[in-house]
Amino acid sequence: MALISLKSLGVTMSAPLFSNLDLAIGTGDRLGIVAANGRGKSTLLKCLTGEMEPTFGDITRTRGLRIGHVEQSIPDALLDCSFHQAVADALPAEQAESELWRVDVVLDSLDVPEPMRERPMRALSGGWQRLALIARVWVTDPDVLLLDEPTNHLDLAKISQLETWLNALPREVPVVIASHDRAFLDAITNRTLFLRPEQSPVFSLPYSRARDALDDVDASTERKFERDIKVAQQLRRQAAKLNNIGINSGSDLLTVKTKQLNQRAERLEEAAAPAHREKSAGAIRLANRGTHAKVLITLEDAAIETPDGTLLFRTGKRHICQGDRIVLLGRNGAGKSRFVTLIRNAIAEPETVQSVKVTPSTVLGYSDQALSGMSANDTPLAMVSRKYDVGEQRARTLLAGAGVAIDMQERKIGMLSGGQKARLMMLALRLANPNFYLLDEPTNHLDIDGQEALESELLAHQASCVLASHDRSFIRAVGNRFWLVEKRRLTEVDSPEDFFRSVAETVT
Incomplete structure (x- = not known):
C-alpha cells in the first residue's frame, strides 16, 4: 500500500532539479535516492515531509501519516543537551514523562553505551551525533523514515551497526535514504531512484544493480537517438533531391512528397531525446610527476x-x-x-x-x-593564485573547472x-x-x-x-x-x- 504518492512532481530553483517524477512509497520499501551534489536529494526529502512545496506536481500522503526526517546537521539548540536529553526532548509533550522508557529502548537498539548517554552533544564525535539524530526521530515512532546522508562521519563499525539496525526495522515502515555511500546503499536498499532534471528513473534493485540497469537504458536511449537523427538526415536528403526534381519538372506531386518527407524528419527530430548527460559538479584531476626511485x-x-x-x-x-x-x-x-x-x-x-x-x-x-x-x-582565488603562483586568470579558469563558480571564487x-x-x-x-x-x-x-x-x-x-x-x-x-x-x-x-x-x- 502506498503511504506517499508523487505525481508529475518537480522542483525548479535557478534551473530544474527534477521534474515529471512519479513515485509511490509504501510498505517494504527501502528506497535509495542517488544524485550529484546539489541536484535535489535533500530538497526531495523536504518535499516528502511537507516542509517544502514543489514547484509543480502533487504529493498525496495517507491521513495521519507520521514522517520522521533525519537531516544532515545537528541543530545548535541541542549541542548543550546530553545525548539522552536530546533524544528525550523529541518525545511529544504528552509522552515526555509516561513514556520516557522509549528513549532507553531506542538507545539500547543502537548500542549506545551508558556513559555516552550523559555526555553533552557538543562533546560527541560526528558519528555519535549522527546516531543521536537518528534516535531522536525513531523515538517518535514514525510511519516513514527519511535519512539524509546517514553515514556521514560514521566509521566502518558504526556504518555496519547502522546497516544491521536498519535491516532489523519493521518492514511496514518504509525507509528512504539519500546517500553517496555505494556499499551502504547496496546493503540496505531494494529500490533506487536516480534523480535527474528531465526524467528520474526508478529501479526495483539495490544501487549497483540499478546502476548497471540505468547504464543499459542510457546506452539504448543514446543508440535510438543516433538512429533517429540519422534517419531524419536521410529523409531531408531525399526531400532535397525530390524538391530539385520537382522544381525542374513542375510536378505538384513531388512538391507534396517533399513536404511530407520534411515533416517526417521534423517529427523524428522533435521526438529524439539524447541520453542523460550529468552536468559535472566540477572535474577532479590528479597529477603524478613521477620519480626514478623504486x-x-x-x-x-x-x-x-x-x-x-x-x-x-x-x-x-x-x-x-x-x-x-x-x-x-x-x-x-x-x-x-x-x-x-x-x-x-x-x-x-x-x-x-x-x-x-x-x-x-x-x-x-x-x-x-x-x-x-x-x-x-581565505578565498579560493587567493589560495590558488598565491600558493601555486599561476596568475589570477589561470586561477579563475582552474577553479571554474573544479566546480567553484566565478561568483564563489572571491568568497x-x-x-x-x-x-x-x-x-x-x-x-x-x-x-x-x-x-x-x-x-x-x-x-x-x-x-x-x-x-x-x-x-x-x-x-x-x-x-x-x-x-x-x-x-x-x-x-x-x-x-x-x-x-x-x-x-x-x-x-x-x-x-x-x-x-x-x-x-x-x-x-x-
Missing part, C-alpha cells in the same frame, strides 16, 4: 604513539614503493590517523623522524578529512559547500604535482561521480599513495596493498574483505 619510504619498525607516549602499534620493517596504493585498515582508535601524521611529518621534516626514511625525490600531496590544508577565511572558503571544498582540495593536490599521495578520508563530501572520478585518476596516473577510508567501494576499487592495524601490530593482508566481515560480525 622505494619512496622505508619504515624502520616505527612506533605509533598517542600524544602522551602510549604505544598504539609498531610498524615492523616496511617499504612503500612506487605504484603502491596502500589502504590502512583498522578500527577507530587503532592509530591510523597517527600513522598518517607520522609519515607526513617524516616527509616535511625528515630529521625529526628517525624511524622513517624518505627518498629525497618524494613530493607529497596531502589531504585530511577536515580539509585542514585550506583556511576557512570565503568557509562559505563553500562540502562538495565544493572537497573539489577545491583535489585541485590543490593536482597543482602540488606530487608523486606520493597521503589521503585521510578523501571521499568525504564527494558525490558518487566525484568518488568514481578520484578512483579513475588514482588508477590512471598509477599514483603511489597511502590512504585511510571508511568507504568500502572506494577501498575495493583503489587499493592494491592492505595494511591492517590490529592488536598493536601492523600486518599486511591480501584483501580487505575479512576485515569488513569482522567489523560486521562484531556488531551483530
Whole structure:
C-alpha cells in the first residue's frame, strides 16, 4: 500500500532539479535516492515531509501519516543537551514523562553505551551525533523514515551497526535514504531512484544493480537517438533531391512528397531525446610527476604513539614503493590517523623522524578529512593564485573547472559547500604535482561521480599513495596493498574483505 504518492512532481530553483517524477512509497520499501551534489536529494526529502512545496506536481500522503526526517546537521539548540536529553526532548509533550522508557529502548537498539548517554552533544564525535539524530526521530515512532546522508562521519563499525539496525526495522515502515555511500546503499536498499532534471528513473534493485540497469537504458536511449537523427538526415536528403526534381519538372506531386518527407524528419527530430548527460559538479584531476626511485619510504619498525607516549602499534620493517596504493585498515582508535601524521611529518621534516626514511625525490600531496590544508577565511582565488603562483586568470579558469563558480571564487572558503571544498582540495593536490599521495578520508563530501572520478585518476596516473577510508567501494576499487592495524601490530593482508566481515560480525 502506498503511504506517499508523487505525481508529475518537480522542483525548479535557478534551473530544474527534477521534474515529471512519479513515485509511490509504501510498505517494504527501502528506497535509495542517488544524485550529484546539489541536484535535489535533500530538497526531495523536504518535499516528502511537507516542509517544502514543489514547484509543480502533487504529493498525496495517507491521513495521519507520521514522517520522521533525519537531516544532515545537528541543530545548535541541542549541542548543550546530553545525548539522552536530546533524544528525550523529541518525545511529544504528552509522552515526555509516561513514556520516557522509549528513549532507553531506542538507545539500547543502537548500542549506545551508558556513559555516552550523559555526555553533552557538543562533546560527541560526528558519528555519535549522527546516531543521536537518528534516535531522536525513531523515538517518535514514525510511519516513514527519511535519512539524509546517514553515514556521514560514521566509521566502518558504526556504518555496519547502522546497516544491521536498519535491516532489523519493521518492514511496514518504509525507509528512504539519500546517500553517496555505494556499499551502504547496496546493503540496505531494494529500490533506487536516480534523480535527474528531465526524467528520474526508478529501479526495483539495490544501487549497483540499478546502476548497471540505468547504464543499459542510457546506452539504448543514446543508440535510438543516433538512429533517429540519422534517419531524419536521410529523409531531408531525399526531400532535397525530390524538391530539385520537382522544381525542374513542375510536378505538384513531388512538391507534396517533399513536404511530407520534411515533416517526417521534423517529427523524428522533435521526438529524439539524447541520453542523460550529468552536468559535472566540477572535474577532479590528479597529477603524478613521477620519480626514478623504486622505494619512496622505508619504515624502520616505527612506533605509533598517542600524544602522551602510549604505544598504539609498531610498524615492523616496511617499504612503500612506487605504484603502491596502500589502504590502512583498522578500527577507530587503532592509530591510523597517527600513522598518517607520522609519515607526513617524516616527509616535511625528515630529521625529526628517525624511524622513517624518505627518498629525497618524494613530493607529497596531502589531504585530511577536515580539509585542514585550506583556511576557512581565505578565498579560493587567493589560495590558488598565491600558493601555486599561476596568475589570477589561470586561477579563475582552474577553479571554474573544479566546480567553484566565478561568483564563489572571491568568497570565503568557509562559505563553500562540502562538495565544493572537497573539489577545491583535489585541485590543490593536482597543482602540488606530487608523486606520493597521503589521503585521510578523501571521499568525504564527494558525490558518487566525484568518488568514481578520484578512483579513475588514482588508477590512471598509477599514483603511489597511502590512504585511510571508511568507504568500502572506494577501498575495493583503489587499493592494491592492505595494511591492517590490529592488536598493536601492523600486518599486511591480501584483501580487505575479512576485515569488513569482522567489523560486521562484531556488531551483530
